[in-house]
Amino acid sequence: MSELSDQAQSLFEAGRAGHEPRDEDRERVLRGVLVRAGVVTSTLAAHSASASSAAGGGASAASATSLAGLGAKLVLGLSLAGSAGAGLYHYVQPRASQHALPSPASSAHFASRSAPPVFAEPGAEPGVAPRLSEPELPSAAASAARGGGTAPSGKGDVRANGLSEAVAPSVPETAPAGEASAPRASSVAAFPELGSLAASKSAVTAPQPSAPGAVLSAEARALADAQRALREGRNSEALSRIEQQESQFASGELGQERRAAKIVALCALGRVTEARALALRFLADSPRSPLSARIRATCASP
Amino acid sequence: MILLTAESRAEAPSGLTVAPSFRALYDAYFAFVWRTLWRLGVWPASVADAAQDVFIVVHRRLADLHSGDVARSWLYGIVVRVARDYRRAQQRRPLNERNSEAEDVADPKATAADRQFEQREAVALLDQLLDTLDEDKREVLVLVELEQMSVPEIAQLLAVNPNTIYTRLRAARADFERALARSRARERQP
Numbered sequence: 001m002s003e004l005s006d007q008a009q010s011l012f013e014a015g016r017a018g019h020e021p022r023d024e025d026r027e028r029v030l031r032g033v034l035v036r037a038g039v040v041t042s043t044l045a046a047h048s049a050s051a052s053s054a055a056g057g058g059a060s061a062a063s064a065t066s067l068a069g070l071g072a073k074l075v076l077g078l079s080l081a082g083s084a085g086a087g088l089y090h091y092v093q094p095r096a097s098q099h100a101l102p103s104p105a106s107s108a109h110f111a112s113r114s115a116p117p118v119f120a121e122p123g124a125e126p127g128v129a130p131r132l133s134e135p136e137l138p139s140a141a142a143s144a145a146r147g148g149g150t151a152p153s154g155k156g157d158v159r160a161n162g163l164s165e166a167v168a169p170s171v172p173e174t175a176p177a178g179e180a181s182a183p184r185a186s187s188v189a190a191f192p193e194l195g196s197l198a199a200s201k202s203a204v205t206a207p208q209p210s211a212p213g214a215v216l217s218a219e220a221r222a223l224a225d226a227q228r229a230l231r232e233g234r235n236s237e238a239l240s241r242i243e244q245q246e247s248q249f250a251s252g253e254l255g256q257e258r259r260a261a262k263i264v265a266l267c268a269l270g271r272v273t274e275a276r277a278l279a280l281r282f283l284a285d286s287p288r289s290p291l292s293a294r295i296r297a298t299c300a301s302p
Numbered sequence: 303m304i305l306l307t308a309e310s311r312a313e314a315p316s317g318l319t320v321a322p323s324f325r326a327l328y329d330a331y332f333a334f335v336w337r338t339l340w341r342l343g344v345w346p347a348s349v350a351d352a353a354q355d356v357f358i359v360v361h362r363r364l365a366d367l368h369s370g371d372v373a374r375s376w377l378y379g380i381v382v383r384v385a386r387d388y389r390r391a392q393q394r395r396p397l398n399e400r401n402s403e404a405e406d407v408a409d410p411k412a413t414a415a416d417r418q419f420e421q422r423e424a425v426a427l428l429d430q431l432l433d434t435l436d437e438d439k440r441e442v443l444v445l446v447e448l449e450q451m452s453v454p455e456i457a458q459l460l461a462v463n464p465n466t467i468y469t470r471l472r473a474a475r476a477d478f479e480r481a482l483a484r485s486r487a488r489e490r491q492p
Contacts, residue, residue, distance in 0.1 A: 005479055011424055011428045011431070015447075017421065018425035018428070019336065029357065030357075037361045224486070227487075257488060
């Protein structure tokens with residue numbers, strides 16, 4: 001369905017696996033949210049976090065992640081919070097200089113404005129929140145299922161598949177496939193209506209010989225050929241290729257790159273005067289080009 | 303359609319769908335939120351702050367998530383708005399703050415002990431190319447190509463006509479290809 005070049009597609013493929021958070025990030029942000037939402041005070045959050053680490057260490061055989069431990073201490077009965085907060089987005093503007101863990105003062109200020117009072121219980125002991133503890137059980141069960149059912153190591157799979165992970169494993173047999181796997185499944189499977197839309201779209205954008213993308217990739221390929229010739233010492237061939245491309249892609253996207261390659265080719269052929277003239281013009285036209293430094297390093301350096 | 307999590311499913315009487323709890327959403331979607339903020343151009347130094355903001359909003363607005371909503375779309379709407387705010391704030395800040403916490407946030411050893419060097423390079427290049435796109439094009443491209451969302455779904459969450467999304471997507475792909483071709487040509491320059 002994608003109309004991207006192979007190169008672009010492989011970049012996006014790589015990108016899909018990139019930027020996974022670490023467990024520390026997960027816990028750090030959760031602590032910050034709890035503090036800012038007034039669920040716990042910052043000291044309480046810190047205490048619970050360390051308690052959870054200890055618990056996680058002791059119970060590692062049971063593959064209880066420290067996250068599950070943290071949850072046990074700080075479970076949120078957020079159906080209540082939901083009803084209390086009609087959620088005003090403007091409370092949460094970016095705080096340019098604020099760190100993930102706000103200072104007690106700022107969080108107290110935040111809480112006083114907006115937190116549901118029922119959750120702000122600074123005096124409460126960390127583990128004491130009986131009415132809120134119910135949701136933890138299924139969560140721990142899910143972690144256990146995760147650890148035992150799929151990958152025993154646990155750590156990697158949480159990261160690798162954070163999205164579907166928590167959704168799918170607990171209901172592998174009962175859930176309709178589309179429900180459980182929707183987030184990571186192909187869009188077409190998850191959204192059947194996309195099939196027809198995708199079809200109509202490709203009709204609109206059916207590749208034409210003169211499509212901009214096609215011209216660009218032809219131009220990029222041609223330039224790559226010339227650059228290869230240059231690297232392999234076939235300098236006159238490189239130059240004649242470049243000169244041919246100058247007319248073929250007169251209004252192309254890679255003019256700067258082509259001019260730079262031409263300067264290098266002229267230098268390699270000992271045509272220093274021509275190279276220098278081109279270099280002067282290049283540096284005047286595009287003084288900030290990333291290629292300028294390389295041009296200054298050639299024989300054509302003015 | 304609602305995405306049921308272990309928790310909400312366990313809490314729900316048979317046959318009744320309920321909105322998932324905050325903790326269930328957090329566990330299920332933290333990685334998604336984190337990744338997406340990064341991909342939408344929030345600076346590495348600010349990703350943790352931005353993720354926190356997202357979940358504060360989630361926390362407050364949980365009641366707005368009706369059964370029948372797709373939790374991910376709902377969340378994504380919040381992520382997109384938070385990311386926009388951050389990008390705008392970033393424009394007024396010196397570029398050297400971009401990575402001030404990056405070593406901590408994105409230590410390659412920690413995030414990708416087993417990941418290939420090439421993979422990291424590819425992700426870095428991808429970020430660099432996405433940075434060249436306009437905001438609205440970047441959003442659509444990230445949603446389609448990285449999150450693999452459907453155009454109708456994106457149209458709904460951005461409250462924009464699907465045809466507009468298709469147009470943006472085409473333009474975004476063309477811009478991305480141009481940026482990629484330029485970057486490749488520079489790399490090859492002898």
